[in-house]
Amino acid sequence: MFKSLILTSAFFVSATQVVVAQDLREVALDIFKPLPSTVPSVRDNPITDAKIDLGKALFFDPRMSASGVFSCNSCHNLATGGDDNLETSIGHGWQRGPRNAPTVLNSVFNEAQFWDGRAADLAEQAKGPVQAGVEMANTPQNVLATLNSMPQYVDWFGSAFEGDSDPVTFDNFAKAIEAYEATLITPAPFDAWLNGDENAMSEQQLAGLEKFVDLGCASCHSGVNLGGTGYYPFGLIEKPGADVLPEGDKGRFAVTETADDEYVFRAAPLRNIAVTAPYFHSGKVWDLQVAVQIMAESQLGEELDNQSAAEIVAFLESLTGEIPAVTYPVLPAETKDTPRPSGDVISEG
């Protein structure tokens, strides 16, 4: 991976030398991609309106957690950029999650999910936090008992998974959530500009884009999500201090158990980055300009002056998109058979 990274970087350095002469949009279109105008398809999960509606209900339903306090939307809040704006999330029993919650917006375009890419897709991802002891602390069995206790949910699963002999399953729960999340895509001024609208971005934003390409940021942060597709060591050139890169979290090493993967993380997707502070897997940096300067130094060995960093921040602000209008769901009422919420913290082991 290191090799391909270095090759990729070399490509961009040479490519960007001609940026000034060449059309910036042409260069950008080689590296990035505008969002599509339709909901993308996802593997093994045909998206239908019934599935989207069910997934939305599940996404917003706090009764999917053991305590009845947390829904998917608690940490991936659609009102605040699809994340929770906390250093790391607070979950069941007021426990802290280990890493900063990534935004759900446009996450369907990531190659894999979580900071370490340990889930292949959003359906697999959706099963994680529901069961994590420090997050929603629930069990598949209790999720299904909860869903089966509410006739309206049983109906909705039947419509969303027509033809399934047993529609209310944990797999279908995850697939419905994936279908809903696939709709959460946020066209931004950058897309309008990529699509040909000269006035969609300011001069400063365009200067920032040029710097972003020129410096080599785009070697990791490329594609439709400007990231979310490759794994790279945090501190490729210069390892940041433990205040930003805590030593205890070795990133993708926990997934692959390969020494090369120590402190390796999936390149963060940058759409809506300006509205999803704090930054990095540790959530330790709140100022986007500071985050840009840390990245430049640790990944590219560049000390970025404030003006250049501000231009890149301006470019990143052009990635703040418009969320599709979300009508807040009215959820099925619990019945006397619905399992009771429990805030009890069960210690593991």
Place this chain on the structure above:
Amino acid sequence: MFKSLILTSAFFVSATQVVVAQDLREVALDIFKPLPSTVPSVRDNPITDAKIDLGKALFFDPRMSASGVFSCNSCHNLATGGDDNLETSIGHGWQRGPRNAPTVLNSVFNEAQFWDGRAADLAEQAKGPVQAGVEMANTPQNVLATLNSMPQYVDWFGSAFEGDSDPVTFDNFAKAIEAYEATLITPAPFDAWLNGDENAMSEQQLAGLEKFVDLGCASCHSGVNLGGTGYYPFGLIEKPGADVLPEGDKGRFAVTETADDEYVFRAAPLRNIAVTAPYFHSGKVWDLQVAVQIMAESQLGEELDNQSAAEIVAFLESLTGEIPAVTYPVLPAETKDTPRPSGDVISEG
């Protein structure tokens, strides 16, 4: 208060003796009132669209809590009947609130707010949970610093409180939330029936209504909200066990310090009761039919058979209304000046 209660009860007992002979709707219209078709006015707080929109943003904004985890909507969730469906709410530091969270829906029609009526109106109410150590654990100062750090909020306060020299105040914060909450009214089949639609309620529901009046339930649960307007001892005839009426919570006594007010609570408003389990200030009862039977015994000395209780439950289900469509807000992004969320629990005293 006891005296007026007894007089009122006596009135209803005599009134209900003629229910069979008289038109049930005529009797019902003497006791109850359909919801209005327009947003009600509130004291000292002219309601405007700008104020409603601001109030909605504040209502959904978790950054109004110290931790960044809880918004008004966390415990008064519009997706689940305007409450949180927990025995008592879980708040800051995973602490438990002392009483079951009442629904925000139609709460503008309550005479006073909270189970003990300690807040005169919704604006006063809104200031409570934000500051309560076991709920949102914030301070007015930190709320204002948070709001002032986001230019979009400052603009919105300017529009909502035009003419105020200093629009961003804690009072205005509360007034905006009150304005939004005043819009959360939920017309139900019972309203349609009161308004003349014969088919809006089933035979069983009408039989339940007749029992509800006949037994005397309506002596406390009357008016537009079927409750929410008077204070009554829980256990007027027979005090329920400590499993339902915990001895430590003396209700309105804490507000008035009058011996007569021991275990006195505001009569619960009954709109949407079928979707807001669990029941009573203690939240100890999950089955509405059981709750009806407990009430009949403790307040009226009546042992209610299952069929009669089921009829009353059917009537109560006709009070489940339709929530106005809520477009989930997109909140202003925090800035580097926004006070950092803190989940720390500061012990008092």
